[in-house]
Structures are given as C-alpha cells and as structure tokens.
Amino acid sequence: MSLLPEDIFTVFARLGFNKYEAKAYATLCACGRLKTGQLAKYSSVPQSRIYVVLDSLEMKGAVAVSRVRPATAESLPLKQIVASRVKQYLQDAQKVLEYIDSIQNTEVFKHLYRTRRIALRSNGRLSLPSQTRATLANAIISRILTRNLMDH
Numbered sequence: 001m002s003l004l005p006e007d008i009f010t011v012f013a014r015l016g017f018n019k020y021e022a023k024a025y026a027t028l029c030a031c032g033r034l035k036t037g038q039l040a041k042y043s044s045v046p047q048s049r050i051y052v053v054l055d056s057l058e059m060k061g062a063v064a065v066s067r068v069r070p071a072t073a074e075s076l077p078l079k080q081i082v083a084s085r086v087k088q089y090l091q092d093a094q095k096v097l098e099y100i101d102s103i104q105n106t107e108v109f110k111h112l113y114r115t116r117r118i119a120l121r122s123n124g125r126l127s128l129p130s131q132t133r134a135t136l137a138n139a140i141i142s143r144i145l146t147r148n149l150m151d152h
Contacts, residue, residue, distance in 0.1 A: 004133075021057050033073070037070075056099065061081060062075065062081050
C-alpha cells in the first residue's frame with residue numbers, strides 16, 4: 001500500500017516517470033539518502049526492480065546513486081529536474097519548427113499536402129501510393145543527411 005496521494009503519480013508521469021520511479025523518487029524526497037534495500041521497502045518497489053528503477057532515475061537526472069557498498073541513493077531537487085525537462089522540451093520544439101520550416105516549401109511537402117487533402121476528403125484515411133511514400137522517404141532521408149553533414 002502506498003502512502004502517496006494518487007494525483008502525485010500524474011505529476012510524475014508528466015515528467016516522464018513510471019509508477020515505480022515516482023514511488024522511489026517521492027520516497028527519497030521524503031526520507032533523504034537511503035540504502036537501496038530501505039528504499040525498496042519504504043517505496044513498495046520490488047527489491048528485484050530497485051536497481052533498474054534507480055538507473056533510470058539517474059539517467060533522467062532525478063537521483064544521485066552511490067555504487068559503494070552498501071549502495072545508497074538520494075534525490076536531486078525537483079525544481080532542477082523540471083527546469084531541465086522544460087529546457088529539453090523547448091530545444092526539441094525548436095528543432096521540430098526549424099525542420100518544418102525547411103521542408104514546408106518543397107515540392108514533396110506540397111504534393112503530400114495535396115494528396116492528404118484528397119485522401120481525407122475521399123475516405124477519411126491517408127493512403128499514399130507506394131511511389132509517393134518512397135519519394136517522401138527519400139526526400140526526408142536526404143534532408144536529414146544533408147543537415148547532419150552540415151552540422152559536423
């Protein structure tokens with residue numbers, strides 16, 4: 001049985017945490033530094049999963065794990081995690097916008113837009129001919145390769 005309110009899992013899910021990660025992180029926030037066995041017990045995360053959960057949280061920048069025996073973990077400030085996620089989200093959104101701008105006026109994009117409009121009018125589903133799919137795929141791959149070569 002978890003002592004955490006259910007709505008906190010919604011908040012953590014928005015930060016990209018699964019239920020076990022949320023339980024472990026919230027427990028570390030409440031208790032401070034804990035040994036992995038204590039963390040598993042207090043958070044109700046199965047002992048067999050605690051190391052996988054901690055590895056995932058560490059990769060997300062949410063915890064610091066000491067590998068010295070006995071292994072311990074402590075949470076990093078939630079404000080820091082949120083700021084990092086917002087920064088990454090904005091960077092990703094900017095890349096998407098730049099990519100859309102770069103292909104928006106290409107013939108392939110215009111053709112796809114017209115084809116999609118026609119397909120949506122006819123049956124509500126987009127069903128591109130294989131030649132159009134191949135052309136689009138080649139154009140996208142070419143654009144990505146060109147951009148990657150220019151970045152390096």
